[in-house]
Amino acid sequence: MNDEFDVLESQQPAFDIKAFLFRALRYWWLFILCICIGIFIIHQQNIRKQHSYTLGTQISVEDDTNPLFTSNTSLTFNWGGVSGKVNTIKTALRSRSIHEKVVDSLQFYMSYLKQSRFRKDDVYKAAPFRFIQSPDSYQLLNIPIKITFIDDENFDISCDFTSNVINAQNFKDKKIKPIDVNLGVFTKRYKIGEPITLPYLNGVLVLDAERSIKENKEYFLQFNDFNTVVASYKGRIVVNNQKGSAILNLSMTDYNKGKIVDYLNKTVEVISADQLARKNQFVTNTINFIDGQLNRVKKDLTLNSDSINTYRSKNKIYNLDEESTTINTKLSTLEIEKDGINRKLAYYASLKSYLETSDSFTELPAPSIAGVDDGNILSNISKINGLSVQKANYEKSVRSDASIFSDLNQKIESLKRVLLENISSATNGLRRELGEVNNRIGIATSKIRKLPKAQQNLLGIQRQYALSEQTYNVFLAKRGEADIIKSSSVSDILVIDPAKDTGKGANDLKLSSRYMLAIFGGIIPPLLLAFLFTFFDNKLHSPKDLETQSNIPLLGVVGVNTLDNNLAVHRKPKSTIAEAFRAIRTSLQYMYKKHELEGSKTVMITSSVSGEGKTFCSINIATVLALSGKSTVLVGLDLRKPKIFGDFNIQNDIGAVNYLIGQKSLDGVVQKTEVENLDIITSGPIPPNPSELLISDKMDALIEELKERYDYIILDTPPVGLVADALELLEYADASLYVVRQDYTKKGMLNLINDKHKRGEVKNLSFIYNGYNQKGSYGYGYGYGYGYGYGYGAYGNGYHENDTKKKTILERIKGIIKL
Incomplete structure (x- = not known):
């Protein structure tokens, strides 16, 4: 009998599933009540919820080398292949500077709103008017400005101030200042196109040419803090890239599809222009340097030309004999050759000083402007310039203590040491050439000295003119070459599929699934209640x-x-x-x-x-x-x-x-x-x-x-x-x-x-x-x-x-x- 009782005790179920099910069935009224409450809540959420949309654009990062680039021009540089460019573009797209440019360009800190049943909706371009800000002025922050159109010519502006002090921002320098106002509602009437000059609102309201205004129609204009808006868009843009692929997919979620389209396309436009500017930075620096040299040489050329004419007129010397002309031509050639060597030496000296004293190497002029054709120097300058641009790009979006900067600095230092050795070797060779040229110039000069003094002076002036002319022509040719390369450069970013509103539905417009969730949520409480009562119920029920x-x-x-x-x-x-x-x-x-x-x-x-x-x-x-x-x-x-x-x-x-x-x-x-x-x-x-x-x-x-x-x-x-x-x-x-x-x-x-x-x-x-x-x-x-x-x-x-x-x-x- 004892054994029988022990077995019976061990076979008692810990939880009565059948009792739980029948208890749950007895709560049918509670199931219906909870489901009805859940459906009602979801319905209220659906009619109040502002639906969001997600759109995207697709770009490709290409390795577009300038077709006019040669090893002799050396006016472009390599970023490290497509992989390096993709990472750089991805980093730039997440940088604050890019989004500041986009928000500033689109003026997305300014919102056009319209009152709906439960909220103020952003109507963006659907608003029939635009507000043009006055330059360098302050605008009211974070308080909706109500605009009521009285008729086709007049409108009222009203602001409800709940505090004596409000904030206003200058969207040119982004400064914010407090402004004292009177509590209550401020209202003032203006004509369309009339300048608005208030301490906290400055600009002109203009109508769209193809839109009409209905009387007593109300809209709202609201300015938001620039930095807050930038942070909001920066956090919402998503950049996806399959590993090893050159394709970047950009997407963004917002309540207004028109804003998404404009923001994504403007982002691609800004990053493309920024990338092209960085790509042409080397050649741009070179053009600026050449322009400076052309201005200097042009002055010398003009001065030498005037000196020749003055000297001939004064000394009545208009023609030279054949021997003098031959000697002078030979000497001019030697001096041009000497000038080219000195220009190379000067470039190397400048380059050496730049490498030893500068931390950034993004402003190096091209070696070709000095006639440098050393392959090692050309290659190393291109590499160090590319690494410097890459470092400057990372500094805008990556923390300064990141390991990537340590790696880049090590690579730049290694290239700098190699470049300094190359410069030292090339300089020694140029000095030997300069010595030989000076010897030949000395021989030719000794022959010139045998001529009459007047002819010697004229020949000297002519040689200076020829030298300046030759130098000017060299720089002018380089300037034309740089202009051609710059104008023919294209961005490495190719837009495959621009952002476009194709009628895509809202992200959360799946009402049926939400109602199913409500039904499921309504079932859970009674089931949980039945489970708890069954689990903790220790009474006899049958x-x-x-x-x-x-x-x-x-x-x-x-x-x-x-x-x-x-x-x-x-x-x-x-x-x-x-x-x-x-x-x-x-x-x-x-x-x-x-x-x-x-x-x-x-x-x-x-x-x-x-x-x-x-x-x-x-x-x-x-x-x-x-x-x-x-x-x-x-x-x-x-x-x-x-x-x-x-x-x-x-x-x-x-x-x-x-x-x-x-x-x-x-x-x-x-x-x-x-x-x-x-x-x-x-x-x-x-x-x-x-x-x-x-x-x-x-x-x-x-x-x-x-x-x-x-x-x-x-x-x-x-x-x-x-x-x-x-x-x-x-x-x-x-x-x-x-x-x-x-x-x-x-x-x-x-x-x-x-x-x-x-x-x-x-x-x-x-x-x-x-x-x-x-x-x-x-x-x-x-x-x-x-x-x-x-x-x-x-x-x-x-x-x-x-x-x-x-x-x-x-x-x-x-x-x-x-x-």
């Missing part, structure tokens, strides 16, 4: 629950008593409850026969706590035994809380207590009832020592006397879960009935009686399941109607006097919400 909690046999199932007292069998002998007690009587008789009990039988009835129907079952079991023709006595031994006397309309002045203390004899405490063959002994006055009385010798005598007079003795005892009195009476009972009540008795209350039964301290113990309601907490039955007293089985229909009393509306509501 006979099956009782069977899972104990291996004590179930003797009978009794339905709910609807009468105003406990005499259910006596008052309605044909009711289902009466049949349930008859079934219990039959089961008791079978039990006695099985255990071969003869003569008078004692039945003890107890329960866990008060309120489980112990007295109700005691009275009706006694009644149904008496109705069978057996002499029966009902003894009230619940000395602390007597009850049974009230249902029989008898007094409790004299009872078992009087017998137990020796005041009365058995005849003096026995009272007759209206039920034939049924006597009753009430408990009597409440004693100070009920437990001691129940274990006294008088209790033995009482039971013996009762057995001599009656066939059945029904003992109504106190609950075993509250006091130990009932346990003291177990020795007198031939059968013990333990009453439990549906939706009332807690499962843990059975531990004590289970333990007593497990140890064999209680004999012939059985359960009575009281208050059974097939439509109770879970709404499912187990067929106990016919097996244990006909309950609510089909057999009772037409044969039993069922309670047909209709429930009130309040009772029905209580039944629905009953847990």
Whole structure:
């Protein structure tokens, strides 16, 4: 028997899934209510929500080398291939400087709004007017300026000031200053095109040429802080690039599709122009340098030309002999050659100084302007210039302590050391060439000195002129070459698919999915509620629950008593409850026969706590035994809380207590009832020592006397879960009935009686399941109607006097919400 009980305990389910499902079904009204609330909330959100849109553009980063570039010109540089360019463009697109240019160009810090049902919507270009700001002026920040058109020529401006101090911003230098204003609404009328000159609003309102204005139409103009707007757009633009690909996908989300299109296209335009400017930076620097040299040489050339004409006129020398001309031509060639060497030496000296004293190498002029054609120097200058531009680009968007700067600085330093060595080697070679040229110039000069003094001076002036002319022509040719290269350069950014409004729907316009979410959200609370109540519910809700909690046999199932007292069998002998007690009587008789009990039988009835129907079952079991023709006595031994006397309309002045203390004899405490063959002994006055009385010798005598007079003795005892009195009476009972009540008795209350039964301290113990309601907490039955007293089985229909009393509306509501 012990092993059987242990197995039963181990097989008890931790969570009753079936009970959970049936409890959830009972909350159908709560499901409907929660779903309706969820749908209502989603509907309100949908009509209030401003839908956002996402559009994109696609660009490609190409490696477009200038077709006019040669190793001799060296006016362009390489950024490190397509991969390096892609990373640079991605970094630039995330930089604040780019977005500042875009916002400034589009004036997106200024919004055109229109009042809708729930908010002010940004109508952007849909507004029929534009506000043109006055240069270098301050505009009101973060407060909507209401514009009401009176007619085709006039409009009102109004501002509602809730503070004495407002902020205004100058969108040229981006400075913000506080301005004192008067509290309340400011209103002033203007004509369209009339200058508005207020401390916090400066500009002109103009109408679109193809738009018309309706009278009393209202719009709003609002200026927002420039830096805040830039940060907002910078955070919303998304740049995606598949690794190893030269394709960049730009996308942005906003409430106005027109703004998205303009912003994305302007961003590509700005980054393309910026990239082209950086790409041409080298050649631009070279052009600036050449222009400076041309201006200088042009002055020398003009001065030398004037000197020749003046000298010839003064000295009457217009022609030279053939020998003098030949010598002078040779000397001029040597001096031009010397000038070229000196120009290279000067470039190297300047380059060396620049490398040693500068931290940035983005302004190096091209070596070709000095006639430098050393391949190593050309290549290294291009590389160091490219790295410097890349570093300058990263400085706009990457932290200064990032590791990328350390890598770039190391590469630049390495190239700088190589360049310095190249310069030293090239300089030494040029100095040797310069020495040889000077020797030849000396020989030619000695021949010139043999000519007359006047001719010598004229030849000297002519050589200076020729030298200046040659230098000017060289720089002019270089200038033309640089201009051609610059004008033929194209951006490395190719727009594949510009941003465009193609009618794409809103991101969050999937109303059906939102309503499905509302339905799902409405289902969860009742399910959660049912789960929690089921999980924490430790009460008995069906006979099956009782069977899972104990291996004590179930003797009978009794339905709910609807009468105003406990005499259910006596008052309605044909009711289902009466049949349930008859079934219990039959089961008791079978039990006695099985255990071969003869003569008078004692039945003890107890329960866990008060309120489980112990007295109700005691009275009706006694009644149904008496109705069978057996002499029966009902003894009230619940000395602390007597009850049974009230249902029989008898007094409790004299009872078992009087017998137990020796005041009365058995005849003096026995009272007759209206039920034939049924006597009753009430408990009597409440004693100070009920437990001691129940274990006294008088209790033995009482039971013996009762057995001599009656066939059945029904003992109504106190609950075993509250006091130990009932346990003291177990020795007198031939059968013990333990009453439990549906939706009332807690499962843990059975531990004590289970333990007593497990140890064999209680004999012939059985359960009575009281208050059974097939439509109770879970709404499912187990067929106990016919097996244990006909309950609510089909057999009772037409044969039993069922309670047909209709429930009130309040009772029905209580039944629905009953847990």
